[in-house]
Amino acid sequence: xxxxxxxxxxxxxxxxxxxxxxxxxxxxxxxxxxxxxxxxxxxxxxxxxxxxxxxxxxxxxxxxxxxxxxxxxxxxxxxxxxxxxxxxxxxxxxxxxxxxxxxxxxxxxxxxxxxxxxxxxxxxxxxxxxxxxxxxxxxxxxxxxxxxxxxxxxxxxxxxxxxxxxxxxxxxxxxxxxxxxxxxxxxxxxxxxxxxxxxxxxxxxxxxxxxxxxxxxxxxxxxxxxxxxxxxxxxxxxxxxxxxxxxxxxxxxxxxxxxxxxxxxxxxxxxxxxxxxxxxxxxxxxxxxxxxxxxxxxxxxxxxxxxxxxxxxxxxxxxxxxxxxxxxxxxxxxxxxxxxxxxxxxxxxxxxxxxxxxxxxxxxxxxxxxxxxxxxxxxxxxxxxxxxxxxxxxxxxx
Amino acid sequence: xxxxxxxxxxxxxxxxxxxxxxxxxxxxxxxxxxxxxxxxxxxxxxxxxxxxxxxxxxxxxxxxxxxxxxxxxxxxxxxxxxxxxxxxxxxxxxxxxxxxxxxxxxxxxxxxxxxxxxxxxxxxxxxxxxxxxxxxxxxxxxxxxxxxxxxxxxxxxxxxxxxxxxxxxxxxxxxxxxxxxxxxxxxxxxxxxxxxxxxxxxxxxxxxxxxxxxxxxxxxxxxxxxxxxxxxxxxxxxxxxxxxxxxxxxxxxxxxxxxxxxxxxxxxxxxxxxxxxxxxxxxxxxxxxxxxxxxxxxxxxxxxxxxxxxxxxxxxxxxxxxxxxxxxxxxxxxxxxxxxxxxxxxxxxxxxxxxxxxxxxxxxxxxxxxxxxxxxxxxxxxxxxxxxxxxxxxxxxx
Numbered sequence: 001x002x003x004x005x006x007x008x009x010x011x012x013x014x015x016x017x018x019x020x021x022x023x024x025x026x027x028x029x030x031x032x033x034x035x036x037x038x039x040x041x042x043x044x045x046x047x048x049x050x051x052x053x054x055x056x057x058x059x060x061x062x063x064x065x066x067x068x069x070x071x072x073x074x075x076x077x078x079x080x081x082x083x084x085x086x087x088x089x090x091x092x093x094x095x096x097x098x099x100x101x102x103x104x105x106x107x108x109x110x111x112x113x114x115x116x117x118x119x120x121x122x123x124x125x126x127x128x129x130x131x132x133x134x135x136x137x138x139x140x141x142x143x144x145x146x147x148x149x150x151x152x153x154x155x156x157x158x159x160x161x162x163x164x165x166x167x168x169x170x171x172x173x174x175x176x177x178x179x180x181x182x183x184x185x186x187x188x189x190x191x192x193x194x195x196x197x198x199x200x201x202x203x204x205x206x207x208x209x210x211x212x213x214x215x216x217x218x219x220x221x222x223x224x225x226x227x228x229x230x231x232x233x234x235x236x237x238x239x240x241x242x243x244x245x246x247x248x249x250x251x252x253x254x255x256x257x258x259x260x261x262x263x264x265x266x267x268x269x270x271x272x273x274x275x276x277x278x279x280x281x282x283x284x285x286x287x288x289x290x291x292x293x294x295x296x297x298x299x300x301x302x303x304x305x306x307x308x309x310x311x312x313x314x315x316x317x318x319x320x321x322x323x324x325x326x327x328x329x330x331x332x333x334x335x336x337x338x339x340x341x342x343x344x345x346x347x348x349x350x351x352x353x354x355x356x357x358x359x360x361x362x363x364x365x366x367x368x369x370x371x372x373x374x375x376x377x378x379x380x381x382x383x384x385x386x387x388x389x390x391x392x393x394x395x396x397x398x
Numbered sequence: 399x400x401x402x403x404x405x406x407x408x409x410x411x412x413x414x415x416x417x418x419x420x421x422x423x424x425x426x427x428x429x430x431x432x433x434x435x436x437x438x439x440x441x442x443x444x445x446x447x448x449x450x451x452x453x454x455x456x457x458x459x460x461x462x463x464x465x466x467x468x469x470x471x472x473x474x475x476x477x478x479x480x481x482x483x484x485x486x487x488x489x490x491x492x493x494x495x496x497x498x499x500x501x502x503x504x505x506x507x508x509x510x511x512x513x514x515x516x517x518x519x520x521x522x523x524x525x526x527x528x529x530x531x532x533x534x535x536x537x538x539x540x541x542x543x544x545x546x547x548x549x550x551x552x553x554x555x556x557x558x559x560x561x562x563x564x565x566x567x568x569x570x571x572x573x574x575x576x577x578x579x580x581x582x583x584x585x586x587x588x589x590x591x592x593x594x595x596x597x598x599x600x601x602x603x604x605x606x607x608x609x610x611x612x613x614x615x616x617x618x619x620x621x622x623x624x625x626x627x628x629x630x631x632x633x634x635x636x637x638x639x640x641x642x643x644x645x646x647x648x649x650x651x652x653x654x655x656x657x658x659x660x661x662x663x664x665x666x667x668x669x670x671x672x673x674x675x676x677x678x679x680x681x682x683x684x685x686x687x688x689x690x691x692x693x694x695x696x697x698x699x700x701x702x703x704x705x706x707x708x709x710x711x712x713x714x715x716x717x718x719x720x721x722x723x724x725x726x727x728x729x730x731x732x733x734x735x736x737x738x739x740x741x742x743x744x745x746x747x748x749x750x751x752x753x754x755x756x757x758x759x760x761x762x763x764x765x766x767x768x769x770x771x772x773x774x775x776x777x778x779x780x781x782x783x784x785x786x787x788x789x790x791x792x793x794x795x796x
Contacts, residue, residue: 030472030691033684035457036465044674048458056678057455059433060446060628062756067434074428094630095493095655098673102655130654224674230458232492232630232676254652256528257493257500273761275496276442276622278630280454281679286431293428358460363671 038352039379041388042360043174043333044202045224045231046376048288052229055287056280063277071286072267072277078289082204082227082297083219083237085211091267092285093234093258094278097201097222100234102130103258104197104218105168108242110251111135113165116157118149118180121173122364123199131168134254139164145365146176146324146335151184158194165245166195171219172203175363177324177335177372179207186215195242201225204235205292206304206332206376217242223281226304226332228377229288232281305331307380311373314389318396323370332380334373335366344371347395355391436750437777439786440758441572441731442600443622443629444774446686450627453685454678461675469684470665470675476687480602480625480695481617481635483609489665490683491632491656492676495599495620498632500528501656502595502616503566506640508649509533511563514555516547516578519571520762521597529566532652537562543763544574544722544733549582556592563643564593564615570601572623573761575722575733575770577605584613593640599623602633603690604702604730604774615640621679624702624730626775627686630679702730705778709771712787716794721768730778732771733764742769745793753789 040047061068072091079090093100105127109115115136117128120143128138141157143149154167167189171180182198189196195217203209206226211219217239224231238246238260246260253259257275265272292300308331312322315336323335338344344361348371351357362370375384438445459466470489477488491498503525507513513534515526518541526536539555541547552565565587569578580596587594593615601607604624609617615637622629636644636658644658651657655673663670690698706729710720713734721733736742742759746769749755760768773782 030476030684030688032688033453033456033469033472033681035459035681036463037457038459038463040458040460042460042462045458045460045677053455053457053678055431057451058431059435059451060438060443061433061436062438062440062443063629065434065436065750065756071431074431078428095497096673096676099493099655102653126654133650133652133654222674230676230678231461231674232679252531254531255500256524256531257497258655275494276620276629278494278628278679279443280451280628280682281630281676283431283433284678286428290428290430352463358463 037356039357039384039387041374041379041384042358043372043374044222044376046226046228046374047378048228048230049291049378051291052284052288056230056284058283060279063279064271064273068279069271071282075282075286075289076267078286078293079235079237081293082289083211083235084209084213085237087211087237087239089238089243089260089264091236091263092282093220093236094275095234096231097220097234098126099258100201100220100222100236101127101199102255103234103236103260104220105130106134106255106258107246107253107260108166108195108197108218109134109136110249112137114139114161114163116141116161116164116167118143118154118169120147120149120176120178121145121170122175123170123173123201124168127168127170127197127199146178148178148180148325148328149185151188154185155188158188158192164194166197168197169199171198171200171209172207172330172333174202174333174372175366177330177333179328179330181328182216183210183214190215195245202330202333202376205297205300207330208301211237223285223288225374226300226376227288227292229285230281232278233285304375304380307382307385308332308334308375310382311375311385311388314385318392323366332374332376334375335362335370336373337370344369350395351391357388357391435754437755437782437785439772439777439782440756441770441772442620442774444624444626444772445776446626446628447689447776449689450682450686454628454682456681458677461677462669462671466677467669469680473680473684473687474665476684476691477633477635479691480687481609481633482607482611483635485609485635485637487636487641487658487662489634489661490680491618491634492673493632494629495618495632496524497656498599498618498620498634499525499597500653501632501634501658502618503528504532504653504656505644505651505658506564506593506595506616507532507534508647510535512537512559512561514539514559514562514565516541516552516565516567518545518547518574518576519543519568520573521568521571521599522566525566525568525595525597544576546576546578546723546726547583549586552583553586556586556590562592564595566595567597569596569598569607570605570728570731572600572731572770573764575728575731577726577728579726580614581608581612588613593643600728600731600774603695603698605728606699609635621683621686623772624698624774625686625690627683628679630676631683702773702778705780705783706730706732706773708780709773709783709786712783716790721764730772730774732773733760733768734771735768742767748793749789752793755786755789
């Protein structure tokens with residue numbers, strides 16, 4: 001295994017913040033922000049390739065420039081390929097993955113609608129919260145953290161609530177590392193009026209996701225996970241069935257910013273102004289999608305599976321316990337617990353300070369107990385696993 | 399005057415989009431997106447300095463990295479300086495200016511609240527729409543496009559609606575070029591329970607804006623106007639009075655993504671995860687604010703006033719009519735109408751194709767009739783005005 005690399009200090013320290021001067025306009029005393037070098041192995045953001053970073057710095061153009069409108073068409077095409085869908089209504093929301101979640105929910109749900117939400121981690125809970133804010137009657141199905149929902153459980157809930165507008169599940173639970181099987185559940189609702197909404201923020205481009213084949217109706221993701229693009233955009237896709245539900249709404253969407261029908265007037269043929277598109281971020285996404293599609297989606301899934309599996313095998317030799325159900329474990333995001341005598345937060349801080357490696361802490365019931373280790377996108381390599389295991393070994397010996 | 403520069407063609411043409419292949423995973427056939435060189439003189443985005451673009455490409459770090467948390471503190475300090483405020487609750491919304499608008503409205507308004515909205519252009523209409531979606535009873539005050547609201551008009555509306563939760567006005571109407579005076583209106587509501595909300599998307603850093611001195615309670619902006627930072631973030635600030643209104647809410651905020659109380663747990667001392675911050679965009683904003691504060695806010699206002707005034711003076715010699723009221727004209731955004739025999743859309747397209755200069759078309763009642771010319775941030779220079787006037791002269795002769 002290779003020697004661990006020490007973290008690189010910023011080449012110029014940033015000055016401490018300065019309070020507002022009486023005139024309010026004094027030079028701020030704030031120096032340039034020069035990021036330290038980090039190996040990003042948390043739950044996201046994942047490492048970004050230099051070409052993608054460079055694409056964000058290529059220059060500025062108008063959001064209605066004919067050249068840029070062609071770029072948005074290309075991004076929509078690229079997203080259809082990574083989502084494995086022919087859905088017309090496919091674009092990148094101008095916000096992070098959470099904005100994708102809100103877009104998915106608020107456009108499809110009207111006050112009084114029943115929405116069945118599977119909660120087996122933090123992110124299912126957020127969908128439920130968002131649906132309630134949109135006026136939905138939420139039926140929560142609970143499952144233990146780290147486990148997934150069986151199709152029978154969903155079938156039962158649908159039988160109990162035939163009026164349900166939607167079932168919502170998390171494909172790749174970033175808080176637990178569980179990988180929710182979706183094909184059989186998608187088949188359940190294919191011939192009904194109920195929509196299937198899927199959070200694949202951490203799933204897209206890391207594990208198989210077949211939007212059309214699995215009959216998924218609304219799927220959103222984030223850019224800063226297995227796509228290895230900076231955070232700030234949320235790829236999203238709506239099936240024709242979901243589009244029909246949106247068209248048949250009787251009440252306005254509660255959000256102006258995230259109203260799909262209005263936004264589609266920009267991404268679609270009409271090219272009408274809604275809000276100013278985040279140009280630099282979209283140029284970065286375009287480049288990141290080019291990298292992903294050049295690798296090939298199946299190859300990328302296989303790389304994540306191999307590298308994540310390798311890490312999960314070796315980390316158990318270090319007395320770490322894997323928290324996600326062995327039958328449904330994400331390779332790209334591993335939750336693990338250290339033995340009780342180890343202080344996870346202290347180990348994690350030392351990993352950052354002494355080795356320049358970021359991993360995530362647990363959240364929800366896993367807080368203070370678990371690590372979340374991401375091997376996503378550019379980080380899913382053998383060299384990364386070597387460097388991480390070496391660093392962990394050094395910490396455990398020290 | 400200098401010779402107009404021909405637009406630079408992209409050095410590598412982008413390939414046409416390719417349809418989804420049957421397997422969904424074929425190489426996309428999409429080349430790198432290399433932006434043409436444009437001089438951006440529309441209503442935004444404005445030109446971005448190379449240092450700001452470069453800051454977006456400096457590297458990726460985690461959103462909970464101790465180094466990055468210090469950067470967010472610095473950005474909040476910088477924003478307090480450009481907003482001229484000591485408001486604790488000051489940050490950048492993870493979305494464009496429109497997300498700032500929605501954040502401002504949905505956090506302060508509860509269903510049934512009365513909201514008085516001044517509509518003298520497109521953006522007042524959007525505030526009204528957003529407030530209605532949030533459940534407000536909206537009282538619209540109309541004024542002619544290009545004109546502004548007198549304090550007496552607002553005082554009258556407040557007398558008619560003493561129950562009003564909020565008055566909302568647009569500081570710098572990007573659709574008309576009107577500059578709404580705010581000091582006297584702010585004084586009206588200072589001792590009442592009514593909040594004053596202000597859209598300063600195009601105003602901030604371009605014309606005087608004194609959040610504290612003028613008693614403004616909620617003010618939002620965008621990055622892609624007079625700050626000359628790429629689009630994607632919305633600076634926002636809430637007064638203690640607005641914070642108290644938010645704390646006293648009886649109903650949940652309708653948006654999860656834009657819920658200020660939850661987001662403040664990340665930007666504030668607690669540093670709790672809400673959503674993944676858009677790292678690259680924030681690094682760009684940090685650098686852009688450094689540039690703005692190094693210039694000095696008063697100097698920046700003076701530069702916009704001088705350059706915009708020069709353009710407005712000379713463009714009238716070309717038979718263009720200025721559409722905003724002469725007593726309240728923004729220097730950084732000029733709306734102008736050409737004589738009827740000229741085709742504004744054709745002229746505008748030729749300006750882009752033959753000279754590489756983007757200006758905006760009119761929207762709303764000004765569509766098909768007006769141009770919107772922005773001389774914002776990096777574009778507010780004598781050289782830019784020279785280049786634009788030369789190009790216009792060439793088009794009008796041709």
